[in-house]
Amino acid sequence: MKLFPKRYHPPGTPPGTLVSVPFERPITCQWIECEQGELNLHDGLEVDKIYARIEAGAITWVRVQGRPSAEWMRRYGPCLKLHQLAQEDILNGGQRPKLEPYDGQLFLVLNVPREEDGWIRHQQLYLFRHQSLLVSFFEGDADPFASLIERLKESRARLKRLGLDYLLYALVDTAIDHSFPVLESLGEKIERLEEFLVEHPERQVLEQIYALKRELILLHRALWSHREVLGKLLRNEGDWFDEGILVYLRDCYDHAFQILGLLRSYREMTAGLLEIYLSGAQVRLNEAMRVLTVIATIFMPITFVVGVYGMNFRYMPELEWRYGYPAALVLCALIVLVMMAWFRRRGWF
Amino acid sequence: MKLFPKRYHPPGTPPGTLVSVPFERPITCQWIECEQGELNLHDGLEVDKIYARIEAGAITWVRVQGRPSAEWMRRYGPCLKLHQLAQEDILNGGQRPKLEPYDGQLFLVLNVPREEDGWIRHQQLYLFRHQSLLVSFFEGDADPFASLIERLKESRARLKRLGLDYLLYALVDTAIDHSFPVLESLGEKIERLEEFLVEHPERQVLEQIYALKRELILLHRALWSHREVLGKLLRNEGDWFDEGILVYLRDCYDHAFQILGLLRSYREMTAGLLEIYLSGAQVRLNEAMRVLTVIATIFMPITFVVGVYGMNFRYMPELEWRYGYPAALVLCALIVLVMMAWFRRRGWF
Amino acid sequence: MKLFPKRYHPPGTPPGTLVSVPFERPITCQWIECEQGELNLHDGLEVDKIYARIEAGAITWVRVQGRPSAEWMRRYGPCLKLHQLAQEDILNGGQRPKLEPYDGQLFLVLNVPREEDGWIRHQQLYLFRHQSLLVSFFEGDADPFASLIERLKESRARLKRLGLDYLLYALVDTAIDHSFPVLESLGEKIERLEEFLVEHPERQVLEQIYALKRELILLHRALWSHREVLGKLLRNEGDWFDEGILVYLRDCYDHAFQILGLLRSYREMTAGLLEIYLSGAQVRLNEAMRVLTVIATIFMPITFVVGVYGMNFRYMPELEWRYGYPAALVLCALIVLVMMAWFRRRGWF
Amino acid sequence: MKLFPKRYHPPGTPPGTLVSVPFERPITCQWIECEQGELNLHDGLEVDKIYARIEAGAITWVRVQGRPSAEWMRRYGPCLKLHQLAQEDILNGGQRPKLEPYDGQLFLVLNVPREEDGWIRHQQLYLFRHQSLLVSFFEGDADPFASLIERLKESRARLKRLGLDYLLYALVDTAIDHSFPVLESLGEKIERLEEFLVEHPERQVLEQIYALKRELILLHRALWSHREVLGKLLRNEGDWFDEGILVYLRDCYDHAFQILGLLRSYREMTAGLLEIYLSGAQVRLNEAMRVLTVIATIFMPITFVVGVYGMNFRYMPELEWRYGYPAALVLCALIVLVMMAWFRRRGWF
Amino acid sequence: MKLFPKRYHPPGTPPGTLVSVPFERPITCQWIECEQGELNLHDGLEVDKIYARIEAGAITWVRVQGRPSAEWMRRYGPCLKLHQLAQEDILNGGQRPKLEPYDGQLFLVLNVPREEDGWIRHQQLYLFRHQSLLVSFFEGDADPFASLIERLKESRARLKRLGLDYLLYALVDTAIDHSFPVLESLGEKIERLEEFLVEHPERQVLEQIYALKRELILLHRALWSHREVLGKLLRNEGDWFDEGILVYLRDCYDHAFQILGLLRSYREMTAGLLEIYLSGAQVRLNEAMRVLTVIATIFMPITFVVGVYGMNFRYMPELEWRYGYPAALVLCALIVLVMMAWFRRRGWF
Numbered sequence A, B, C, D, E: 001m002k003l004f005p006k007r008y009h010p011p012g013t014p015p016g017t018l019v020s021v022p023f024e025r026p027i028t029c030q031w032i033e034c035e036q037g038e039l040n041l042h043d044g045l046e047v048d049k050i051y052a053r054i055e056a057g058a059i060t061w062v063r064v065q066g067r068p069s070a071e072w073m074r075r076y077g078p079c080l081k082l083h084q085l086a087q088e089d090i091l092n093g094g095q096r097p098k099l100e101p102y103d104g105q106l107f108l109v110l111n112v113p114r115e116e117d118g119w120i121r122h123q124q125l126y127l128f129r130h131q132s133l134l135v136s137f138f139e140g141d142a143d144p145f146a147s148l149i150e151r152l153k154e155s156r157a158r159l160k161r162l163g164l165d166y167l168l169y170a171l172v173d174t175a176i177d178h179s180f181p182v183l184e185s186l187g188e189k190i191e192r193l194e195e196f197l198v199e200h201p202e203r204q205v206l207e208q209i210y211a212l213k214r215e216l217i218l219l220h221r222a223l224w225s226h227r228e229v230l231g232k233l234l235r236n237e238g239d240w241f242d243e244g245i246l247v248y249l250r251d252c253y254d255h256a257f258q259i260l261g262l263l264r265s266y267r268e269m270t271a272g273l274l275e276i277y278l279s280g281a282q283v284r285l286n287e288a289m290r291v292l293t294v295i296a297t298i299f300m301p302i303t304f305v306v307g308v309y310g311m312n313f314r315y316m317p318e319l320e321w322r323y324g325y326p327a328a329l330v331l332c333a334l335i336v337l338v339m340m341a342w343f344r345r346r347g348w349f
Helices: A047-053 A070-079 A084-092 A146-153 A156-162 A164-177 A179-199 A202-234 A243-308 A323-346 B047-055 B071-080 B084-092 B148-156 B156-162 B164-177 B177-200 B203-235 B241-309 B324-345 C047-055 C069-080 C084-092 C146-152 C156-162 C165-176 C180-197 C204-237 C244-309 C324-345 D049-053 D069-078 D084-092 D146-152 D156-161 D162-177 D179-199 D203-235 D243-308 D326-347 E048-056 E069-079 E084-092 E146-154 E156-162 E164-177 E179-199 E203-235 E241-308 E324-346
Strands: A028-035 A038-043 A057-064 A098-102 A105-116 A119-130 A133-138 B028-035 B038-043 B059-065 B098-102 B103-114 B119-130 B134-140 C028-035 C038-043 C059-065 C098-102 C105-116 C119-130 C135-136 D028-035 D038-043 D060-066 D098-102 D107-115 D119-130 D135-137 E028-035 E038-043 E058-066 E099-101 E105-116 E119-132 E135-137
Touching: A028 A047, A028 D098, A038 A146, A047 C069, A057 A164, A070 A084, A084 A098, A084 A119, A084 E156, A098 A202, A098 A243, A098 D243, A105 A179, A105 C180, A119 A164, A119 A202, A119 C119, A133 A164, A133 B059, A146 A156, A146 A164, A156 A164, A156 A243, A164 A179, A164 A202, A164 A243, A164 E058, A179 A243, A202 D243, A243 A323, A243 B098, A243 B203, A243 B241, A243 D243, A323 C084, A323 D203, A323 E179, B028 B047, B038 B148, B047 C105, B047 C180, B047 E038, B071 B084, B071 D028, B084 B098, B084 B103, B084 B119, B084 E069, B103 B164, B103 B177, B103 B203, B119 B164, B119 B203, B119 D243, B134 B164, B148 B156, B148 B164, B156 B164, B156 B241, B156 C038, B156 D119, B164 B203, B164 E119, B177 B203, B177 B241, B177 D162, B203 B241, B203 C047, B203 C084, B241 B324, B241 C098, B241 C204, B241 C244, B241 E119, C028 C047, C038 C146, C038 E048, C047 C059, C047 D060, C059 C119, C059 C165, C069 C084, C084 C105, C084 C119, C105 C165, C105 C180, C105 C204, C105 E179, C135 C165, C135 E241, C146 C156, C146 C165, C156 C244, C165 C180, C204 D162, C244 C324, C244 E084, C244 E099, C244 E203, C244 E241, D028 D049, D028 D098, D038 D060, D038 D146, D060 D107, D060 D162, D069 D084, D084 D098, D084 D107, D084 D119, D084 D203, D084 E241, D098 D203, D098 E241, D107 D162, D107 D179, D119 D162, D119 D203, D135 D162, D146 D156, D146 D162, D156 D243, D162 D179, D162 D203, D179 D203, D179 D243, D179 E164, D203 D243, D203 E241, D243 D326, D243 E058, D243 E241, D326 E058, E028 E048, E048 E058, E058 E164, E084 E099, E084 E105, E084 E119, E105 E164, E119 E164, E119 E203, E135 E164, E146 E156, E146 E164, E146 E179, E164 E179, E179 E203, E179 E241, E241 E324
Parallel strands: A057 A133, B059 B134, C059 C135, D060 D135, E058 E135
Antiparallel strands: A028 A038, A028 A057, A098 A105, A105 A119, A119 A133, B028 B038, B028 B059, B098 B103, B103 B119, B119 B134, C028 C038, C028 C059, C098 C105, C105 C119, C119 C135, D028 D038, D028 D060, D098 D107, D107 D119, D119 D135, E028 E038, E028 E058, E099 E105, E105 E119, E119 E135
16 A cells, blocks of 8 residues: 555646546446335436436435546536535545535545455545435445445335435445454454564564554554544534434444554554564573673683693793693683683573 | 454444354343332343333342343343344444443443453443333353442442432442452552562563553553543433432542553553663673673783794794793783773773 | 552442551541631540531631541541541542542542652542531641641731631642652752763663652652642632632642643653663663674684694695794784774774 | 744844845746636736726735845835734744734745755745735745646636635645645655665665654644644634635645645654664674674684694693594584584574 | 752742742842833832832833842832732742733743853743733843843834833743744754764764753743743733734744744654664664674684694694695685675675
8 A cells, every 4th residue: 555645636736627547447337226215226327317216205326336537527427416626536536534515415535444465455435415315436346335235125124214314324334344354354463473473583573563563554544534524424513414313323433433442552562562572682682692702701711721732832831741731621621610600690591 | 352352243234233142151130129229139031020110110220141142132132122233232242331322221331351360351341221220231251240239238228319320320330440459460460570670680571561561551442431431421411310429420430530540650660661671681781792892802812822822933933932931921911901901991890 | 659559449349438447557636726817726636626616607627647447437527527438538548639529518639749768658638628627637647737837827817818718728739839849859869860870871770760760650640630630629610719719729730730840851851861871871882892893803813814823734835934923923913904994994993 | 954944033123123034036026917717917016006906806916936125025015015024924934834814914824845856845835815915925936836827717717706715725725735746755755765674774774764754854843733724714713705715725624634644654654664674773683693603602612622632732642542633523523513403492593 | 950940938838938049149120111102211129200100101111130039029029019929939930931810910920041151041031010010020140131122112103002011022022032042053953963973973972962852851841831821811811901912922922832843843853863873873783793793704614724733633634735734725715705605695795
């Protein structure tokens, strides 16, 4: 994941300018109409039919999967009554999660982290709500709402009672809850590193800890605005929702809060991992140093002694002694014993 | 204790879906009716009788020990008028402490840390209050309220006067106060480590410090929401309580606050322990280094000197001198003295 | 001072349960009546007389020195109209500084740090105010208010004008100001360590820094709630005081604030001391390492050279040369010069 | 960029004193009139004409590029109705971003970071708005609004509808968005350092990390007040704007927020880089130490052994043995094997 | 500068007790009357004349330079209507900057940092305002307001219009702005250290960094309350000022804010300096270690080889070989080459 996620126009570009992304991908559209709690799916995007159904009292959810091109946006954006600034945000991506009320409309940006091949990817969900119409854009390939529609059918009663509010809540809840599997797998990663650290304090661990830290920083940046967004939703300042949905949204807010609490303890834990790693390295350095010092301190003096008796002076009386050689060896042994006693007294081994 | 404590449904599951925990355990139920301050215990869970007694003006406390299965919940949850979301939270466990008012009802989640075999386990207490009915779920095996009932009998007067409010307070107070023994034993652990550190700065200490740190992080995560929950209770926004109970709840809030203050100083102390440990390691490294340097600096030059006179050149006048050998030894002694003077002047020993 | 200061009952004990402290000490009581600014001291605790004087319009201060037993409390507590929870707090000790208004009454807990034999002891002052009666409990042996009574006599005019409010203020002020001598002596300790560190960077310093840090953490924990308590007093929500006393209480609040500011800069300074100590150790390590490296790098090559000419091969032409020996010495000298030039160029000495 | 950016008068100088900057540069002026969404550019600064056009209902933007002299300010400042304190701020430079409402007028200071030759320069934009007149001062050489005028022409409709408000917004938006290219390039720098660190952990990296850190500290100082300024604008306390512009300003506020979020994660990342660098250094130190210890521990004993048999004692029976020489070599080999086995068991290689 | 700046009375002293400072210095008094914007200076302190002029409608500023004695204060304090607590604060010194409204009066304490001989001294300014009388006490020797009076004459118009408010503002502004030269010189010190660090990473630098850090901690403690004090002034809760002065006070507030922002970035920078210093030390340690390891690893094996052929065994066939000697040298050279290749492959040089 890139450190700088945003695509931006050159400063000075008028707001709401629409420019296509270079790496465009084909998008898929779907629209789901929902009347009296019954759901009907339609592929494609037939604006006329949608409005006809809305006229007839149905609520409608338009789903766009993939990031649309500027042309697409220019064509369909106004039909779907998307605000110009919202259109620009959707095309550019890399937004901060936010809640933007444009007169009578509600524009919501959420981050949906997903783990793919061991990497965490951050994809964005854009929700746009206008009277009886809900539009969602999700920029990733995988469909985070695949199982949602099936499940919505099961909670038909609530959907009937709470209408579009429940639909919106269901989408927000699904988006927020996508952080749980990611956090669970990060938690396992931390625990694995913890065990590994004690047994194999090798160098690669350092890079893994750093990679983990980086992921946590980016995840924190991506998610910490969720609490603010949900808090705003809960305050319901523009009377956007029926009171009945607030108990569900509070549950959702609670999840966002819990996710941030988990993230915080993960970050503290990771900082602790680095500390433990470095402390361990320091301890091993001390050990090596101690071994070296003991060896050098013992062998240097006795090597000096044997060096002395290797000198070639003509007049060295000891050399002629009968027991000179064993005496020199005994001298060496004495030096070794004295040194070892000294180290033992200092508690070095 | 796991880093990631929550059990969650796949994102997109409708709210309030009830799924059994894989590691179900048999639960035990009890109901205590209380009329005019007198307590009567009944085993089992006879819903009809309970409501009959409530009709008759008694207040009732239903205790469930252990984590119930989804079937149990589906059967008894609606009878006890538990909100769907509350039922889901109880089944899933690992919640953040919170206070949730569902219309006219009060749902409370608290963490109860307990020390078992030197490990801190976090178990959750769920309190649900609805008119004259109090329902408590405690997921652990041990019964934190074992002695409570005996004690409630002693404070009959207050129980009579304050009714269900007092009962709820007594449960909250007991749950909060369970942190004190845990904190006391952690405090002793820190003090033991402190002393140990000064005397035996060994390597295992590092792992103990880290384990302590981990426990403190998790304990902080589990407990820091208590203050918020109790603050909400005290504000009494929904007129949940009689004013008379607030003075007791304030005492309880004060305990929660004090617990967090203790936790904070423990965390600072633990960070200090790590610092002191590493500083000590650094100091010992310096010592070893100094010994090594002194030894090497003294013996290398004199070993060189004796090496010189061990050379086999034919024309080495010194070798023939009468006092060449003692002269060489004197030269070595001089070198040693000069070196030691130099080290002494630099304050190395 | 213990990390965990609080004595607590087993969780589940009803609030207000009174249990004696194991290490009871004899307590001394005094009561001071004050009418029209005149002070009269009486030893002992004659409840009837006290209330008679209060009836007569006098204001009364009951002083209890030492921690009372549960029996004492059970006997006198109700006479002095102490709230049950306040009685429990006084017996248990180790409270967080707090202000608790029980209907019409005011209960105040303050920490009074005192230095004894170089250690900081934290003792608590409990103030209880009820109409014209002020009760103070101070758990320590030494009397922090010894000089206060003499001084109160001097400010008779204010005492007459402001009555019990002034008395309460005088006690709070004295308690708060007891932190100043403690902070002054800590400040001197830090400055002494600072100087010491530069001159004698020895190992014991580390333990002293850590002990200082520990004391600051505990002092911070003991004092940081004072600001909150005094802030509450100043807001005077229950109309506890005459407006005239608030200007004095504001002065007191200011002192509490200043004390916390001092504590904060002490903690930063102590963290700085540790940093400087470790940095100094690192620097000395580098020096030792450099000496060792220079010595080893110079002597190892020349020791090798003399080793070569100490070999006993039959055919070694150099050995037969006339000037072989001086040539070998010159070679050694050259090596030394080259090495030293290389080290100089790298700026090693 | 200087740490201390502000030019200040000697303390005690009356407010609003105008003193020229020593390093004056020629300034260029332009004025743009705008009527019914049509833009006309004029070079120079003809005050009479400007006011004539304003009278006639046009809105006017006076652009000053470069830092004016005190004389210029004394001459034109009053004509343009700049507040005395605003004039002083413009001459002195190095202000904190701020929003200052002088009665009926609005004075805005923003920081515009720009990257030049790999260095980030902070230049200030001063915006002054008074009825139908907008005055902008930009102290740098390069023109950050070069492309703006062209683009304003394209959004004629909005300009016509929202008038001076839109013009002011466009300038603020352009100024804020100038941080994006700077942040993008810093993000790339961090990512490059990250990769570099793993492959070539050389010493220069340290200086680069520090330089990066310094830039981030200064950038943070320069930009963190933007959020406050934009928040104030949005609150629109003095009814400075038409409601219609607030949706655009909110977009702008969002960008300022996002910029600070990016900065924060950059700073955390940079701290992480330093940690990883130092950890790497520690790890390499350990490796070197280990190699040294292994080598020394193996060769010191065997060098001692061969030293023993190099002694010149007359009576050394081993020297006469037939297989003394191979036996000595075998002894050395044995020592080496034992040592290596010992190291292997300790997991040293 | 002392860590503990405050002089305090023994706890229990009644508030407002006046005690002389031991190190009294002669004080100088002046009074400036100001009528219709005209300023007249008088030396000394003629209380009667002052009040006569005030009666006549003039505004008056009494300046006291130096710290007065208790006698002085007892004599003049009441004449000048100073509150008892204010008198005590002035005598004791070392106050936290604060704003204290005593009924109808305003008491202001500000810190004025000044650089003297490379040290930062913190001196306090006490401002007391009562109707048409302004009293200032400045405890230092140097006169920070020397140039102020001259400059006040120049802004006669404003002085006439805004009266005492403007005078008070001018004093506050001068006091606040005295931090700018101090901060500028600290900024230069940091930049000098930065450059020095890269070129001469010597040991004294460490002490300089620590001294800088200490100064910044104390400066922060001295100045951070200014923001609060000026914020209170701006809120103008007691209608102390005419609205017209607030625009100037806001400028002043802005300076106080900017000063704290600078201080914060200085502290971060200083922390960065320490980091860079230690990192550099670590890097140099690694270098030394590497040199040592390379040297030892190369010379130990070959010294062993020549040691082998220096043994005196009778039966050593190699010694008799014609080319034994060159062969041994070649063996040494081979060892050196192998070792160097190994180091090169590991990237050690």
